[in-house]
Amino acid sequence: MKKVIYILTFFLSTYVLAQNKQLFDEANTLYNDANYTEALEKYKSILESGEHSAELYFNIANAHYKLNHIAPSIYYYEKALLLKPNDKDIKNNIAFARNMTVDAIDTVPEVGISKFVKNITNMMSFDAWAKLAVGFVVLFVILLVTYYFTYSTSKKRFSFVTGSLSLLLSFVALGFAFHKFELVKNDQPAIVFAQESKIKSEPNLRSSEAFVLHEGTKVQVLDTVSNWKKIKLSDGKTGWIMNDDIKILKDF
Template sequence: MKKLLYIFSLLLSLSGFAQNQSIFEKANALYNQGKYAEAIDGYNAILDTGKHSSDLYFNLANAHYKLNNIAPSIFFYEKALKLAPNDADIKNNMAFAKNMTVDAIDVIPNAGISKLLNNATHIMSFDVWAKTTIALVFCFVVLFLVYYFSYSTLKKRLAFIGSVVALTLLILTLAFTFHKYNLDKKDNPAIVFAQESKVKSDPNTRSEESFRLHEGTKVQVLETYNDWSKIKLTDGKTGWLITEDIKMLKDF
């Protein structure tokens, strides 16, 4: 009975994949015909099934860009980039989309050791760092066992040196794994979707207005309170805006 259920679920999955592929190809055809709004409907229909990919987000962003939908185009380019962080086409197209935004916000770069550490940490994803650490644990255990049970002086020496190197790399990768986890946990980006959003000093309508943001601007969400979100910009400015004015990028 379990096998029959497994086969049935597999067939459903394959059927759903084929259907989504058909919708994707039709949406691409509509895009090539200049029917961007209809193409968007097709891409969204795939997202409604719970499926997503960098290609889907990229094409969806392109369609919104063609219609001058600033916030959605940047939002979906950012989504695509999260799934394919080294894709040059996504980066180039997103740069064009960002040229349509109103807000010009400076970026305060990290400096010194902090910059080097963060750059090194972002070389790999958290999953890759974790898998590398596990692989080094395995290497260390094997080399230590070879050292412990070997009778040859040369084998002992080589196994000892190898186990020390593996242990050193293990400690380093473990540190990078935890640092990457903390960086990802703090990274809570969102895109402003409101045409204009008033950023307040406190989470209430009566508080003083600090500044204004416009659609397409990327912010970091620090915390939420009722219907308000505390955000931070790349230039260091912080403030509170209404949560419905933004869309979180981590929500898939």
């Protein structure tokens, strides 16, 4: 019975992939013919089937951009960047899309030790840091065994020093792994979709207005209370926005 299920699943997934490829080609043809609305419908059909890719998000963003949809174009460019952070085409196009936004928000640069540690942490993924920590632990065990079973003083000294260094580096790598995990967990970007959103100082309509944001602006979500989200801008300002006014980027 299980074999039958596996075979059916295989053929179903193959059929869906073939259908999505056909839809993707049809959507690209419509896009090239300047039928952007029709192209969007087909791209969205692929998205609704559960397929997620940088190429699909990029093309959806391009169609929205051609239709002057500020927030959706930036939203889908940002999603494409999450999957392909070094893609030059995505970076170039999102720069054009951001030029359509109203809000001009400065970025507060990180300095000192905080910037140094963050740069090193972002050099590798959480899994890579964890594997490196395990590798240093394995090396430490090998050197420890060598230390106990060798009779040469120089080899003992080398095994002790190198083993101690390996153990220290394993703790350092483990520290960077947990730091990377926290950075990823706390990184909750979102795009403002409301044409104009009044940001409140507290999560209720009666509170004072902190500032105003417009569609396409990127924010960081810090907290959620009922139907409100606490956000932070790149210049350090914080406030509360209605859930319906923004869309979270990491909702794959």
